Amino acid sequence: MSRTSCPACEEGRLEKFLEIPSVPVYCNVLWETREQALQAARGSIELGFCSACALIYNMAFDADIVEYNVAYENSLHGSPRFQAYAEKLAAQLISDCNLQGKDIVEIGCGKGEFLALLCHDGQNRGHGFDASYDGRVDEVAGAHVEITRDYYSDAYGNQPANLILSRHVLEHIETPAEFVRTILAAAEKAQCEHVFTEVPDGMWTLRDLGIWDIIYEHCSYFTAPCLERLFKANGFEPQPATSAFGGQFLCLRATRGEAVDSTTLANSKEQAAAIAEVGRLVTGFSAHYDQKVGEWKTRLADLHAAGKRTAIWGVGSKGVTFLNVVPGADQVAVTVDINAMKLGKYVPGTGHRVQGPESVIDEKIDVVLVMNPLYRDEIAEQLSEFGASPEFLCV
């Protein structure tokens, strides 16, 4: 059963514009055996657009088949480029929100790396919540970070907080408006001044055709007008959402305010224009999506026909999606990742075994497909240390 009512503005209707049948439910759970990986659960993606608030949502999303546990591994902190971004963001938040000796709640804190940064650099106390937390947390945070292995809910609303943040969480939540109200209730109880949220920027997917970020785990895709509207409608006063990480992320900082009713929101000309702009990109998206997948199908077929051995670098959402969506990608010889927790495990859907950077030499790889162009230089640098100089193609 497809959902047609919009879970963000809770008034508009979702109109379907793209279908991607049968993709792995999890891109960030790798498997112990090839057989398990090949049999990994699948789901369908049917993206719908709400012209009232600009939400893009997987109408076929079934929350019952997605469960986050300790097998969920999506830490990117092993990458210097990502770590530098996280450190800069932490410093910015500490400064903007005046976080010195304060309490910070992070919803969906993963392994706690970012919370540790905030606490270490600002002498703050961190309280994290994550159902996939496995006990690892940056040691430099010492006793200042406490993590509860659970989904965040109203039950934890009594936690003291000067900042409540969530990064890459909202897009996983089936009912985003309810979630924002949960944050508001907690912020009110704690008299919390600041709220921060970071999500993938839907414009990267729509405009820059970052199509490998369309994954089952993400039911929602937010753009700036949608995210701002969501917070305004549910009792926050947001600052304009800003793009970050080379246009791939969208950040929003807000304070508590008055909930703005939907008529007032709909009457904002600026808001309507921004939503219409997203709508225009949505209209042509399906054709662009097919074209990009088709181009990569041809490129891969040409490379393999010429006897070139290929590797995918980056076994996260993008890499797993590429392998599963592009016809012929099962012929990619090697999948590489620098996250030690992923090594030796198997990719859902295609059964590739994840190997370390040295496999580019061992497996005589001619062409490395870089799944995130932001990492191209650090990958080239790493490989040159091994004496490898393959051709690079940014996907």
Ligand SMILES: [Zn+2]
């Ligand atoms: Zn809506």
